[in-house]
Amino acid sequence: MRLLQALFFPPEQPGGVSSMIPYLQDRFNPPHWEMELFSLPKRIRGKGSEPVKFHTFDWHEFEESPIVQKYVQTYRDYLWWTKLRLQRPFDLIHAHHPIVGMAMKEVFPETPVIQSIHSSYERELILNGRIKPDGLEHRFLTSLYRELEHRTDLMLTVSRSFRDYLSPYVNHPEKIGVIPNGFDEKRFKPVPHENEVAQLVTVCRLVPAKGLDTLLEACAELKNRGLPYVLHIIGDGPIRKELEELAQRLGIYNETIFYGYTLHPEEFMPFFDIFVLPSRAEAFGSVFAEAALCSLALVGSDVGGIAEQIENGSNGLLVPPEEPILLADALEKVIGDPDYRYQLARSGSEYAKNHYSLNRVVHELKKVYLQFQPMKE
Known part of the structure; x- marks a missing residue:
């Protein structure tokens, strides 16, 4: 054929x-x-x-x-x-x-x-x-x-x-x-690691639809609560400057790393701990499946295809879009409890392997x- x-x-x-x-x-x-x-x-x-x-x-x-x-x-x-x-x-x-x-x-x-x-x-x-x-x-x-x-x-x-x-x-x-x-599982190679400070990562085009303003506000709330973390933002787009300025205004610029465009983020995604993306809409959300196959704990918004990939509390956490305090609450759960984070990551990886x-x-x-x-x- x-x-x-x-x-x-x-x-x-x-x-x-x-x-x-x-x-x-x-x-x-x-x-x-x-x-x-x-x-x-x-x-x-x-x-x-x-x-x-x-x-x-x-x-x-x-x-x-x-x-x-x-x-x-x-x-x-x-x-x-x-x-x-x-x-x-x-x-x-x-x-x-x-x-x-x-x-x-x-x-x-x-x-x-x-x-x-x-x-x-x-x-x-x-x-x-x-x-x-x-x-x-x-x-x-x-x-x-x-x-x-x-x-x-x-x-x-x-x-x-x-x-x-x-x-x-x-x-x-x-x-x-x-x-x-x-997704070809051979592309994703989880790496056993222990980070003293929780490493958050998101991968997306930097546009309003991805909700990164909500993510930065949630991370500012985490800092106010005294929770240590580093946020890695992989991707580029028209609002990168706005996001960098927002991170500065919120006082979290030192905790936030903007990488710009990267062709194969899956090659170093396994070294992070938590994947988070509070999109305002998502038809499927391929990057969630990719992050799960890298054995990261997933935190996403309860919209579209993300909600079909994540069963809240079982293989990841879901929060309503545009709710930075609720997003901070979810992130605090996985930052403060490494065993729970590992449990979510393992369940998420198995689910992605079975379904995607x-x-x-x-x-x-x-x-x-x-x-x-x-x-x-």
């Missing part, structure tokens, strides 16, 4: 789908499988020029928005690049971004296309303060879900909660499948792919 995994970002991008798809190639071996990866290079911008028409709505109603114009141009660019670079036919295409799924079905209308939706661009834009709820951009981006339902042969997403989020925007939400991201191993996800994907296997002549 000739299979194409079609991404938007090149696979070296950190997080989410890029933490899984490149590792699938070793599991889809000839002679039964031939799998290729495809993505749009960053340098391809402004190349596409053909008219864009959607089947389920008229995008020109939203074209006065620069964000909508940029999105449509990116779709044109992906179409241009696909037609230029892909010549051979495939038996099945698995797309991992809305732009990708629509472009692939436009170029290969006779080829089955499976569409995985890994996150919500519009929800991220709202939480990051870039667009307004029910504004032009929001309505355009949510209209794309019904367009994808119309064009593609099957829709998948990464958590039950995100399927619920998608439900109002499609005609048949019951047909959306759920397959979470999978790459082998399990590959098994699920193969069952789906074989439904589209071409008939032998």
Whole structure:
């Protein structure tokens, strides 16, 4: 079966789908499988020029928005690049971004296309303060879900909660499948260690949606309570300067280390003790599974896919989003009781191995792919 995994970002991008798809190639071996990866290079911008028409709505109603114009141009660019670079036919295409799924079905209308939706661009834009709820951009981006339902042969997403989020925007939400991201256990090597001072770590893009302002406020509360810790923030983004200034105002800058962008944080994540990320929304939250496989205790917000990964008090701790005092209470529990911290970390690791191993996800994907296997002549 000739299979194409079609991404938007090149696979070296950190997080989410890029933490899984490149590792699938070793599991889809000839002679039964031939799998290729495809993505749009960053340098391809402004190349596409053909008219864009959607089947389920008229995008020109939203074209006065620069964000909508940029999105449509990116779709044109992906179409241009696909037609230029892909010549051979495939038996099945698995797309991992809305732009990708629509472009692939436009170029290969006779080829089955499976569409995985890994996150919500519009929800991220709202939480990051870039667009307004029910504004032009929001309505355009949510209209794309019904367009994808119309064009593609099957829709998948990464958590039950995100399927619920998608439900109002499609005609048949019951047909959306759920397959979470999978992780190659060989990438994660827990390291036995004892830190005299608890080491907290978070890994994410530095944007408002991730709730790092709440985390810094919680850490200031920990300091007020006399609890020693170090907070390691791995990642970069548009609000890094704001976060550094907030850490200074809160008096915790000396306890906080900003690393910036790091390509493979899993290589040194095992040396920390507690992973914490109080996101305001999360479709899945791949970094929680990665941290669990590194045997870190997990503390996260009770939202979206995070709440599906963590059973509160069993394999991690959940707190409501935007509640720094409650977050500080949860962190105090795991900082002050190393035995409890170890128990959570061990349970979290076992849960991640059982539910999010790459082998399990590959098994699920193969069952789906074989439904589209071409008939032998």
